[in-house]
Amino acid sequence: MGKITVNINSIGHFFDGWYSGNYPTNKRGLEYTKIKEILSSISINPDYILDHGCGQGSWVHLLEEIFPIGDITGIDISKNGIDIAKTLYPKYNFLIFDGETAPFPDNSFDLIFSYHVIDVVWDLKKSLSDISRLLRKGGHLLLIIPCGNENSFEEKITLMIDEGKENTPDGYKRYFYSYPSNLRRLKSSEIIDLLSTYDLKIVDQFFSYQFWGAIDWIGRSGRLFINELFDYRRGVNTIAKIKLYLLRVVFVTISYVVELSYLNIFNTIRYSKNIIKILILPLKPISQIFVRILNLFSIIEWHLRKKKKNGSSQYLLFEKQ
Numbered sequence: 649m650g651k652i653t654v655n656i657n658s659i660g661h662f663f664d665g666w667y668s669g670n671y672p673t674n675k676r677g678l679e680y681t682k683i684k685e686i687l688s689s690i691s692i693n694p695d696y697i698l699d700h701g702c703g704q705g706s707w708v709h710l711l712e713e714i715f716p717i718g719d720i721t722g723i724d725i726s727k728n729g730i731d732i733a734k735t736l737y738p739k740y741n742f743l744i745f746d747g748e749t750a751p752f753p754d755n756s757f758d759l760i761f762s763y764h765v766i767d768v769v770w771d772l773k774k775s776l777s778d779i780s781r782l783l784r785k786g787g788h789l790l791l792i793i794p795c796g797n798e799n800s801f802e803e804k805i806t807l808m809i810d811e812g813k814e815n816t817p818d819g820y821k822r823y824f825y826s827y828p829s830n831l832r833r834l835k836s837s838e839i840i841d842l843l844s845t846y847d848l849k850i851v852d853q854f855f856s857y858q859f860w861g862a863i864d865w866i867g868r869s870g871r872l873f874i875n876e877l878f879d880y881r882r883g884v885n886t887i888a889k890i891k892l893y894l895l896r897v898v899f900v901t902i903s904y905v906v907e908l909s910y911l912n913i914f915n916t917i918r919y920s921k922n923i924i925k926i927l928i929l930p931l932k933p934i935s936q937i938f939v940r941i942l943n944l945f946s947i948i949e950w951h952l953r954k955k956k957k958n959g960s961s962q963y964l965l966f967e968k969q
Contacts, residue, residue, distance in 0.1 A: 652816070653828040656770045659747060662829050663726035667704050678861075678946055680710065682954075683792070686854060686963050687714045687761075690788050694718050694758030698750075698782060701725075701765030702742065705733030711761060718759070723750050748774045755784040763792045766839070768829045772818055773842070780846035783968045789848060795855060795962035796821060796833040801862035802960040805877065805895075808888035825877050836962050848966040855959025860945040862960055867902035867942065874899045902942075909935040 654662050687710070694715055699708060702722030711720055720740045724730050725747040733742045745751060747769055760783055769775040783789060797803070806812030806823050813821045820832040840850050857865060866874065878896035883889030911932060953959075 651814075651828065652822075652831060654831075659768070659770060659829060660725045660727070663703070663724070664728040666829075667726050667729040667732060678943070678950065681947075682854070682856060682950060682963065683707070683763075683790075684710060684714065686790060686852075686965060687711070689852070690759065690790075690965070692758060692786070692788060694787070696757045696759075697721070698723065698752075698757040698760045700750075700760050700762040700779060701768075702733055703729040705729075705736050705740075705742070707761065707763055708733070708737050708740065715759070721752075721757075749778050750782055752782055754781050756782050758784060758787045760787070760789045762790070764794070766791060767793045767832055767834070770831070772832065776842060776846055780843075780848055780968065783848075785968050787968045788851070789843075789966040789968070791839065791843075791962075791964045791966065793839070793962060793964075794823075794826075794830070794833050795957075795960050796823075796835045796838075797855070797957050797959065797962070799958035800857065800960040801859050802857070803958075805892075808883055808892055809879065810882045810884050812882075812884075825873070836957060836964065839962075839964060843966055847969045849969050850964060851967045852965040853957075854954045854963040855957055855961065856950055856954060856963070857960040858949060858953050858956055858958050860942070860949045863899075863902070864942050864946045866899055867906050869903075871900055871903050874903055905935045905938050908932055909939045 695718060697711055697715060697718045697720045699705070699711065699720060699722040702708065702724050703726065705722055708720055708722065711718065720737075722730070722733050722737075722740065722742040723745045724733075724742075725745065727744055730742045730744050733740075743751060748771055760779055762779070766772065766775065779789060802823065809824055812824050814824060816822050816832045818832060820834060820838065822830055822833045826833065836853060836855075840853075843850075866877065874896060878892045878899065880889045880892035880896065883892050908931060
């Protein structure tokens with residue numbers, strides 16, 4: 649987390665490190681449900697699909713589930729990511745590219761899927777122009793990126809932090825806790841206006857993590873991140889510092905409850921030297937109920953509020969004119 653430390657020459661190296669670990673494959677969960685719902689709503693049946701910034705192919709399984717006859721191609725700046733994708737999905741084509749210009753002719757694809765990529769590309773306008781070039785007329789683009797719209801739970805946190813929103817090299821903003829590779833956090837209006845200049849018209853838009861989804865996500869993110877997110881020492885004033893401190897206490901507690909819900913009872917008793925962990929094991933069923941309720945609230949929030957723009961994640965569907 650922290651300040652931008654990547655440059656045009658080091659982004660690939662950064663993501664090589666990212667994909668060398670145990671990166672999630674997104675086989676199930678609420679994010680899977682959201683994206684499946686949106687992909688299923690697309691009016692076309694694409695023959696040629698591009699996973700733009702595919703990483704290790706974490707969403708290829710969903711693309712082939714929704715579009716079983718589609719020919720899927722993945723591109724990414726990371727060699728490690730591409731190598732893993734090739735191993736996981738040998739029937740499809742995966743290529744390394746420079747992050748700006750894909751090695752394909754104009755009008756090559758009916759659908760372009762891009763998950764958390766546009767926020768990390770070095771030259772935003774070049775990347776968007778190339779996406780438009782690759783997409784045929786009438787084709788669709790599903791763009792999923794962090795959202796900088798006002799009044800999300802996360803955005804309200806940045807307002808309590810000194811320099812909670814940082815200026816980016818290309819004139820946008822990013823949140824103070826972003827990964828070093830996250831070069832911008834765009835508002836939905838900003839990305840929609842930008843893409844309109846490349847003949848891409850917004851068809852539908854969805855948002856999530858307005859409140860309960862954000863609480864669920866933050867609570868699962870670990871205490872190191874929680875301590876950074878609610879750094880009360882950086883509060884803009886005394887009231888903000890008090891609020892941030894109290895929020896830190898609440899979310900550290902949620903983090904412990906989440907951790908307890910996943911503890912293996914047998915292994916904890918057998919191997920743990922931490923007597924506190926052993927003593928609180930009887931509370932495991934209660935913690936599991938709490939986690940399920942929190943997840944249920946996140947699901948309900950998605951169904952009831954997915955059109956509310958104050959989410960910290962956005963799912964934007966465009967059509968090429």
